[in-house]
Amino acid sequence: MSYLGIDLGTSGLRALLLAEDGSVLGSAEHSCTSQHKHPGWSEQDPAEWIAALEGAVAALRDAHPEFADLRAVGVAGHMHGATLLDSNGDVIRPCILWNDTRADAEARHLDALPGIRDISGNIVFPGFTAPKLLWVREHEPENFARIAKVLLPAAYMNYYLTGDYVADMSDSAGTSWLDVSRRTWSEELLIAGQMSDSQMPRLVEGCQPAGTLRADLASRWGLRNSVTVAGGAGDNAAAACGLGALNEGDGFISLGTSGVLLAARDGYHPDPASALHTFCHAVPDRWYQMGVMLSATDSLNWLGQITGQKPADLTRALGDELRAPGRVQFYPYLSGERTPHNDANIRGGFTGLGKDTDQSDLTCAVLEGVVYGLSDSYDALVQTGARIDRLIGIGGGTKSRYWVKLIATVLNVPIELPQDGEFGAALGAARLGQIAETGASPEDILTPPSIGERVLPDSSKTADYEAAKAQFKAAYGPLRQISSRG
Known part of the structure; x- marks a missing residue:
């Protein structure tokens, strides 16, 4: 038996084939354009997602005979996208993606309505799905009038696989239409967003069956058995499943283009004012919260561009020993910020520059600024009562041990780095498929990876970084005033 995990990302699709024992048989990737x-x-054309899926499946089928014994599929997808279908199930217009900000005014309108945050558990961000539909209603009324169903990207993939309109709780929690506490569509939120329950997909938990693979696909793919399609998950929930971040005390920190700090929660503890995201997890009776900053490794990449240096060379020049915080500080708001500021207009900058400032000072400041920004999310999580015993570090930025040691010290939490191997959203999606098909306990399947290194805080520098972080936070007001003039 084998299990297929699909990770539909903004830049491409990755498919991962697992054996029954959870080992990796193979993977395939195909790019997508925006x-x-x-x-x-x-925006993206959903036809590209299908082409990417079919290309990945063909590659796996040709390379791995185990593919013919496929028993389940799970899909993880980038959240919040609005895929609009007509009464024939055809796509009306390109999908409006998570990083589309055109619906800022509609988001502010919805967010100001009484009770919206209380039900959804979240601020209505411009990237969420509900404000996108208000934008379509206002600016493309002919398209709005044709809408029979609205599907998130992962739910559209489920539709292609099963022929049914079905979505999971973790992905649907990012629409501003879901009652995140009760894990059901909210009539009040749908009315506020000018939508109806009939336009929503059927809801299932991510580890439950969503349907069965269409017979024509099973035949064309050369499969021997009936194949279960799991509910699947939003990308971060699926990544948490791939890392075994399932219970209170578990979490991960991702240093990618953006930065994510995620904590699994055993209960529902929203705090919309902090700009934390509070979403359903991909398994029943669990939630997760996360803070998101928009420019994490993107900040280091920017510094590399203006200095003509590779980001890895900038961090390597710092050596292995953690330095005390410097005079120079960097504010990593190159593209605005989400948690905790929810400010699309704020922009970053350096302070404390002098004639003696050199490249290493700038590098340290950028790394420190990103970590201070992530510490805002950490502080907000702790204020909700989240217990964070450890964090698994993932993403390209964790290749810098200096940066990882800095994170551990500023957050005062051990950072565990997985050994080389497979983890992440595609693995989480495949595991969800396995649970849906076998009925296994999530705790038995959603296990953490083998840890290659555990990085501890440098207690000798904790107090110095606490003081520097306080100085960093004090500058937000002046930065916002400067940005508003630009």
């Missing part, structure tokens, strides 16, 4: 017709717009 269109940006106007500033702030970001």
Whole structure:
């Protein structure tokens, strides 16, 4: 038996084939492109997702005879995207993606309505799905009138696989239409967003069956058995499943283009004012909360561009020993910020520059600024009562041991780095498929990876970084004033 995990990302699709014992048989990737017709717009043609899926399946089928014994599929997808279908199930217009900001005014309108945050557990961000539909209603009324169903990207993939309109709780929690506490569509939120329950997909938990693979696909793919399609998950929930971040005390920190700090929660503890995201997990009776900053390794990449250096060379030049915080500070708001500021207009900058400032000072400041930004999310999580015993570190930025040691010290939490191997959203999706097909306990399947290194805080520098972090936080007000003039 084998299990297929699909990770539909913004830049491409990755498919991962697992054996029954959880070992990796193979993987395949296909790229996708986005269109940006106007500033702030970001769209994709769902036909590209299907082409990428079929290409990945063909590669796995040709390379691995075990593919013919496929028993389950799970899909993880980038959240919040609005895929609009007509009464025939055909796509009406390109999907409006998570990083599309055109619906800022609609988001502010929804967020100001009484009770919206209380039910959804979250601020209504411009990237969420509900404000996108209000934008379509206002600016494309002919398209809005044709809408029979609205599907998130992962739910659209489920539709292609099963022929049924079905979505999971973790992904649906990012729409501003879901009652995140009760794990059901909210009539009040749908009315506020000018939508109806009939336009929503059926809801299932991520580890439950969503349906069965269409017979024509099973035949074309050369499969021997009936194949279960799991509910699946939003990308971060699936990543948590791949890392075994399931229970209170578990979490991960991701240093990618953006930065994510995620904590699994045994209960529902929203705090919308902090700009934390509070979403359903991909398994029943669990939730997760996360803080998101928009420019994590993107900040280091930016410094590399303006200095003509590779980011890895910038961090390597710092050596292995953690330095005390410097005079120079960097504010990593190159593209605005989400947690905790929810401010699309704020921009970053350096302070404390002098004639003696050199490249290593700038590098340290960028790394420190990103970590201070992530510490805002950490502080917000702790204020909700989250217990964070450890964090698994993932993403390209964790290749810098200096940066990892800095994170551990500022957050005062051990950072565990997985051994080389497979983890992440595609693995989590495949595991969800396995649970859906076998009925296994999530605790038995969603296990953490083998840890290659455990990085501890440097207690000798904790107090110095606490003081520097306080100085960093004090500058937000002046930065916002400067940004508003630009």
